[in-house]
Amino acid sequence: MPEAGAGGAPLTAVIGAISFLAAIALAGFILISLAAGEWTSELKTALTIQVKGSSAQAIEEDTQEALRILNSTEGVITANAMTSEETARLLEPWLGRGNISDYLSIPAIIEVKATPALRRDLGLLRTRLAAAAPGATVDDHGAWHSRLSAAARSGQALAFAVFLLVMGAACAISVFAARAGLAANHEIVSLLHLVGATDDFIANEVQRRFFILGLRGSMAGLFAALIALGAALLITRTGATESFFLPNVNLTGGVVFWLLVVPIITCLVTAATARMTVLKTLRRQY
Amino acid sequence: MAHNGNRSTQVNCKGIEILIVGFENVAFAYEDEPETLNDVNFSLREGEFRFLTGPSGAGKTTLLKLIYLAQRPTEGRMTLFGGDVTTAPRDALPALRRRIGVVFQEFRLLDHLTAFENVALPMKVAGVNQNKYREDVRELLNWVGLGHRLEAKPPTLSGGEKQRVALARALVSKPDLILADEPTGNVDPAMGERIMKLFIELNKLGAAVIVATHDHNLVKTLGKPILKLTAGRLCEEPAGAGV
Numbered sequence: 001m002p003e004a005g006a007g008g009a010p011l012t013a014v015i016g017a018i019s020f021l022a023a024i025a026l027a028g029f030i031l032i033s034l035a036a037g038e039w040t041s042e043l044k045t046a047l048t049i050q051v052k053g054s055s056a057q058a059i060e061e062d063t064q065e066a067l068r069i070l071n072s073t074e075g076v077i078t079a080n081a082m083t084s085e086e087t088a089r090l091l092e093p094w095l096g097r098g099n100i101s102d103y104l105s106i107p108a109i110i111e112v113k114a115t116p117a118l119r120r121d122l123g124l125l126r127t128r129l130a131a132a133a134p135g136a137t138v139d140d141h142g143a144w145h146s147r148l149s150a151a152a153r154s155g156q157a158l159a160f161a162v163f164l165l166v167m168g169a170a171c172a173i174s175v176f177a178a179r180a181g182l183a184a185n186h187e188i189v190s191l192l193h194l195v196g197a198t199d200d201f202i203a204n205e206v207q208r209r210f211f212i213l214g215l216r217g218s219m220a221g222l223f224a225a226l227i228a229l230g231a232a233l234l235i236t237r238t239g240a241t242e243s244f245f246l247p248n249v250n251l252t253g254g255v256v257f258w259l260l261v262v263p264i265i266t267c268l269v270t271a272a273t274a275r276m277t278v279l280k281t282l283r284r285q286y
Numbered sequence: 287m288a289h290n291g292n293r294s295t296q297v298n299c300k301g302i303e304i305l306i307v308g309f310e311n312v313a314f315a316y317e318d319e320p321e322t323l324n325d326v327n328f329s330l331r332e333g334e335f336r337f338l339t340g341p342s343g344a345g346k347t348t349l350l351k352l353i354y355l356a357q358r359p360t361e362g363r364m365t366l367f368g369g370d371v372t373t374a375p376r377d378a379l380p381a382l383r384r385r386i387g388v389v390f391q392e393f394r395l396l397d398h399l400t401a402f403e404n405v406a407l408p409m410k411v412a413g414v415n416q417n418k419y420r421e422d423v424r425e426l427l428n429w430v431g432l433g434h435r436l437e438a439k440p441p442t443l444s445g446g447e448k449q450r451v452a453l454a455r456a457l458v459s460k461p462d463l464i465l466a467d468e469p470t471g472n473v474d475p476a477m478g479e480r481i482m483k484l485f486i487e488l489n490k491l492g493a494a495v496i497v498a499t500h501d502h503n504l505v506k507t508l509g510k511p512i513l514k515l516t517a518g519r520l521c522e523e524p525a526g527a528g529v
Contacts, residue, residue, distance in 0.1 A: 191394050194354060195455070196384035197411040198377075283376075 011177050012217040015170065015266060019221025020228075022166040023262045027229050029159035030255050036152030040145060045077075045119060048139040049110035049129070056105060062133035063108040069128050070110065075118025082109040110136075167269055174273035178206060182281050189282070199282045207275040214270035218263035226256065304332040305368055306463050306494040307353055309520075312362035314348060322348045324518040326362070330496065332462070335489045337505045338498040340515035346498045347391065349515065350465050353496070354388045355379050367462065384412055387461035389469045391498075393452040395440040401427060401447075402436040405454045412459065419458065426454040429484075431477070445472040453481060457488070464488060464495045470504065482508065 049066055053059035063081055070079035082090075087109055088100050100106065118125070122138055129136045182189060192202055230251055307330040315321040322345045330336060338346050351357045352364065355371065364372050366382050374382075387408075395404045402423055403410075409419040427433055430450035440448055449472045456464060464485065470478035482497075482504065489495045496513070499505065505512060512523040 188396055195408040195411050196380045198380045201411055
């Protein structure tokens with residue numbers, strides 16, 4: 001088959017664009033998975049004790065009592081009370097800097113790192129805290145954890161659906177290109193048959209051509225996607241945008257390795273689709 | 287040149303007479319058109335030579351197309367190398383086509399391949415290792431006077447050169463049956479004579495040959511039996527009967 005017979009440069013460009021989108025979608029899937037894993041693994045061992053009270057003194061007393069109980073509880077790895085400055089900083093996004101009055105009773109926060117076993121069964125700790133420090137409440141981040149997991153799953157599903165959709169588009173384009181290639185090279189196909197070529201021989205030729213075009217296009221698409229992803233991650237880290245809410249993810253070797261799946265799958269999908277299309281068309285038309 | 291062995295059901299072991307082509311009441315019509323061939327009967331055995339003549343539009347090319355399996359009869363029965371091909375499954379056709387060498391009137395060379403690659407095409411299609419046919423292809427191209435143009439692509443070749451490449455391609459696989467549609471139409475008389483001598487040599491070695499031509503002198507000079515087509519009907523004339 002002549003090079004132009006399978007679409008040549010235009011098909012390479014389309015496969016490049018498809019691979020770019022597929023790589024972005026797959027990168028989205030991987031980065032969301034990594035970020036969700038990072039967030040949820042932190043939450044699996046983290047607890048927050050919030051101590052409320054009518055006065056600063058009552059809060060301080062309950063905080064000390066809560067710390068005593070925590071430090072004597074099996075399964076608590078660390079328990080640190082945040083300073084009033086640290087607590088105030090947490091409220092700055094809502095109240096602004098320096099707007100917190102000394103008369104305002106700001107709850108104290110105790111950050112606790114616990115073993116997974118304790119994290120799973122907090123009943124006894126809650127009872128002991130309630131008895132000794134009535135103003136202390138245990139927040140196991142359960143609601144946040146479940147919402148975060150659900151959001152991550154949705155994001156993963158969406159990214160994977162986009163990836164599958166783009167691969168489906170690659171299949172559809174391969175079908176059209178293979179049919180167009182056969183139509184444009186009708187004379188060649190006919191001659192190949194007349195000199196004794198089997199359908200498999202012709203399908204192999206077309207498949208090889210599509211594999212090469214797919215490899216060329218998908219490598220270019222992957223390269224462009226890596227540049228775009230690298231640039232996007234760089235921008236989020238330069239402080240040019242408010243990125244505190246974004247996960248701390250990197251284009252590590254592992255992520256790039258997984259993205260290499262894109263050209264491999266693209267080549268195989270385009271080549272296999274072209275082969276099946278050619279065999280079907282030959283059986284119908286010749 | 288011709289393959290030997292009992293691959294045909296119609297072999298006379300002592301006389302080694304194999305029916306290469308058999309037409310029984312064959313008719314053919316293109317879709318939505320009147321019949322191009324009508325009630326055609328003839329047979330061609332191993333080592334036989336026929337000229338196929340007739341006026342333009344009489345159906346010569348269509349008859350050749352039926353023999354090289356580009357078309358199938360719409361009526362009647364057709365056999366090739368002893369087997370019925372009228373309703374043979376399409377998977378069975380490639381192996382039969384590899385036993386036929388065709389010189390097309392319009393050459394049908396692939397423009398993106400070199401002369402060498404065009405000639406080697408039937409061998410490549412048959413899955414033969416290039417080491418086994420490289421020398422044969424060079425020798426054939428040398429013989430047709432194109433040894434110096436192995437790497438030339440068809441668009442750079444003259445009509446005569448294309449015809450000679452097409453001839454070499456038809457012969458490279460040492461076919462049992464050679465079909466040629468106006469093989470001397472685009473070459474000078476000397477080359478035309480060489481080509482016809484080659485056909486006769488191959489025929490003596492056992493290959494069956496059918497040459498479609500308008501060249502009355504050629505037919506008279508060689509004195510071979512004639513298949514004469516007139517308005518889709520075929521009649522056979524013995525050697526030396528004229529045109």
